[in-house]
Amino acid sequence: MSMNDSWLRDTGPTVSYCFLSVEFKLYLLLTVTPHWKLQELLSLSMQFVIRNTAENAEHVASSVAGIDWTFNRWGCADDGCYKDWSHDLLIARKILAIGKVPRFKHSMILEGGSIHVDGEGTCLTTEECLLNKKRNPHLSKEQIENELKAYLGVRKVIWLPRGLLGIHSAHKLIVFCDDDTNGHIDNMCCFGKPGVVLLSWTDDQSDQQYERSFEALSSDANGRKIQVIKLHVPGPLYMTNEEANGIFQDGDAKSRTSGTRLAASYVNFYIANSAIITPQFGDKKWDEEAIRILSLAFPDYEVSKELDLVTICKGH
Incomplete structure (x- = not known):
């Protein structure tokens, strides 16, 4: 499948349960927990019936759909990571067509890494990303939240102020954010299960990441009781001159400069069928601590430590 970039999490579809009201022919979406596997979701299609418990109960057939x-x-053009993204625009549509999954097209700019759900009606995101002027400047925070609720099927949206810290020099300016994604939630905080989140953290109060993590820890959970598991970030890690000069610059892709603080986080782990694929950064102390914490958080999974994420963080 043709694509301009490899980040399928951001360009692929968001898979949701789709409840079709037989009587009123209305579609209701509910985004599932990350523990679900695509094969399982597809096999669930039209296999069970949800009964409305209201006084005038009606039967609702269930399937899966993709947003x-x-x-x-x-x-976009003035701040994006590369010039041509015409193939990436078609990725979600192609995947859903191959799987014969109903497709809900939305005009709102949103990447998969900018949201995280618990499967029980709560969504995590950041103001830094979703309210960024390069995304949807015509929409207010309230309007964006309403769209998330309508399309993800969530009842609560927990807004963290900012994402993970990254320090990047661009156009003679020092940018303090996860510069490539403008503060995605997937590097900062995620659900381990409903009511439990894993948060990128540092104990070093002199590190600028501490302020961001403390903000997140102090954020309003919108009425939900949340247990927070802290995952200490590695490093900090910075790109060297040798590393920056060794990256091949393709066309108008965003440049990589020495001194860039890498957006290094263990929160961006991957849940596979029976394993947790954990990022490793060559920081022995915090790499091992991340393995320990994730093993406790996911006791039914094998926690793997084979993924060297430093190269990816550099922008290769």
Whole structure:
């Protein structure tokens, strides 16, 4: 399948349960927990019936559906990571067509890494990303939240102020954010299970990441009781001159400069069929601590430590 970039999490579809009201022919979406596997979701299609418990109960048939958000390469023409994203715009549509999954197209700019759900009606995101002027400047925070509720089937949206810290020099300016994604939630905080989140953290109060993590820890959970598991970030890690010079610059892709603080986080782990694929950064102390914490958080999974994420963080 043709694509301009490899980040399928951001360009692919958001898979949701789709409840079809037989009587009123209305579609209701509920985004599932990350523990679900695509094969299991597809096999659930039209296999069970949900009964409305209201006084006038009706039968509702269930299937899965995919949301095809609009992608603008994390910032459109003046701030995006590369020039041509024409293939990426078609990725979600193609995947859903191959799987014969109903497609809901949405004009809102949104990447998969900017949201995280618990499967029980709560969504995590950041103001830094979703309210970024390069995404949907015509929409207010309230309007964006309403769209998330309507298309993800969530009842609560927990807004963290900012994502993970990254320090990047661009156009003679020092940018303090996860520069490529403008503060995605997937590097900052995620659900381990409903009511439990894993948060990127540092104990070093002199590190600028501490302020961001403390903000997140102090954020309003919108009425939900949340247990927070802290995952200490590695490093900090910075790109060297040798590393920056060794990266091949393709066309108008965003440049990589020495001194860039890498957006290094263990929160961006991957849940596979029976394993947790954990990022490793060559920081022995915090790499091992991340393995320990994730093993406790996911006791039914094998926690793997074979993924060297430093190269990816550099922008290769």
